[in-house]
Every structure is written in C-alpha cells, then in structure tokens.
Amino acid sequence: MCKEFERVMQEKFEMSAKGEMNFFLGLQVHQFEKGIFIYQTKYVGDILKRFQMEDSKPVGTPLAQNHGITPDGTGEHVEPSLYRAMIRSLMYLTASRPDIMYPTCLLARYQCNPKVSHMMAVKRIFHYLKGCLDTGLWYPKDDNFDLIAFSDYDHGGCKIDAKSISAGCLFFGKSCSHVAM
Incomplete structure (x- = not known):
C-alpha cells in the first residue's frame, strides 16, 4: 500500500522518495521498532553557537526555584532585539522540548522592556539546554x-x-x- 501511494504521488507531483523521514521542519525524527523519537539536538547546538553559549556551564533546571521574575522597573536595560531573538529561538524549540515551555513563556512577557535580570534568566535556559542536548519526545508504537x-x-x-x-x-x-x- 505504501509503494502504491508513493507511485501515485510521484505521478501527480514532481517528487522523489528518499526513504525514512529523518528531518521534518527542523525536527529530527528517529524511527525505531518500538516507537518514534522526535528531538532537536542539531537546532540546540545551532542556537548555542549563534548566541555564543556553546562553551557555557550546564545547569540542572531551566529556571531557578523561587526565581522572582517580575517586570523589574529599576534594572538595567538590555538590547531588546537580542533578547527577542533568543526568546524566538527558544519558542521554536518548545515543539520538542516541553521542559522549557514555562520559563520561555514567562520570559517572553518581557520582550518590550527586557532587563539584565530577564536576560540572565534566558541565559540560564541556554545553560540548561547545554546539559541535555538530546532530550526530546518519545512516542511508543x-x-x-x-x-x-x-x-x-x-x-x-x-x-x-x-x-x-x-x-x-x-x-x-x-x-x-x-x-x-
């Protein structure tokens, strides 16, 4: 049935079959006999490099306990475009990393007026990612x-x-x- 579908699709559209799917919209897909593993190890490496954090020291959690993240009306300002780029990169990563969803969305609230305290918290997420590059989603068969x-x-x-x-x-x-x- 799969071969028939492949043949029909190739007749109707200009395409070729390249075997099992390994990448899909930036997601890495690994198919095993017992299930499918979806992850973004390459993307994590790319964003660590892009934001010059590939040599950062790993931490065990993406957000400090009792973090106290607030609008921070008195803190020093940081470059909003850099902060937004970091948040954007993390938001895309949440497709396969629900472990960073809460801290990323919490810190996304401060994109208009980011302060040093917010940037430090965003960088902590990157430190966390450094320590668990291969984390992803497992879907058993x-x-x-x-x-x-x-x-x-x-x-x-x-x-x-x-x-x-x-x-x-x-x-x-x-x-x-x-x-x-």
Missing part, C-alpha cells in the same frame, strides 16, 4: 495511550496585578499507575 491532565489555579496569585494564574501538566502515553482524585 504501543497503542495503549492514556491522557492524564492536572491543573493548578492560583486565584489572585500574580504578584504584579493580582490576576488569576494557572498551570497545567499533561501526560500522554502509557501510564504505570492512575492517580485517584
């Missing part, structure tokens, strides 16, 4: 998937404007145990 979601709402918890903030966590895949609510 097993068709027994569970979707488990957790959410946490903090009504009036934002320190800046007392707006409600929320967080969530989704687990998609085969679970070892179920959590009773």
Whole structure:
C-alpha cells in the first residue's frame, strides 16, 4: 500500500522518495521498532553557537526555584532585539522540548522592556539546554495511550496585578499507575 501511494504521488507531483523521514521542519525524527523519537539536538547546538553559549556551564533546571521574575522597573536595560531573538529561538524549540515551555513563556512577557535580570534568566535556559542536548519526545508504537491532565489555579496569585494564574501538566502515553482524585 505504501509503494502504491508513493507511485501515485510521484505521478501527480514532481517528487522523489528518499526513504525514512529523518528531518521534518527542523525536527529530527528517529524511527525505531518500538516507537518514534522526535528531538532537536542539531537546532540546540545551532542556537548555542549563534548566541555564543556553546562553551557555557550546564545547569540542572531551566529556571531557578523561587526565581522572582517580575517586570523589574529599576534594572538595567538590555538590547531588546537580542533578547527577542533568543526568546524566538527558544519558542521554536518548545515543539520538542516541553521542559522549557514555562520559563520561555514567562520570559517572553518581557520582550518590550527586557532587563539584565530577564536576560540572565534566558541565559540560564541556554545553560540548561547545554546539559541535555538530546532530550526530546518519545512516542511508543504501543497503542495503549492514556491522557492524564492536572491543573493548578492560583486565584489572585500574580504578584504584579493580582490576576488569576494557572498551570497545567499533561501526560500522554502509557501510564504505570492512575492517580485517584
């Protein structure tokens, strides 16, 4: 059936089949007998090099505990275009790296008026990436998937404007145990 599809597509469109997919829109794809691994190791290396952080010291987490990231009205300004370029690069990386989604989106709030404290936090994400280049998403072939979601709402918890903030966590895949609510 796949060969027939390939033949029909080649008749209708100017294309050629190059075998298994290894790259797709900047994502590296590795197909195994037990599943598919999607990652962006090459892209991480490229952005570390682009922002001159390939020799940076790795850290264990993308965001410091009790980070205290706020608009920082008194801090020294940094170059907004560099800050935005770094955030843009990290946002693209979240396609295969949900581990950096929260800190990247948190720091994206300050693109209009970034301060040194914000830039230091962005650079921490890059230090974190340096230590885990090969992290990605694993999709096993097993068709027994569970979707488990957790959410946490903090009504009036934002320190800046007392707006409600929320967080969530989704687990998609085969679970070892179920959590009773």
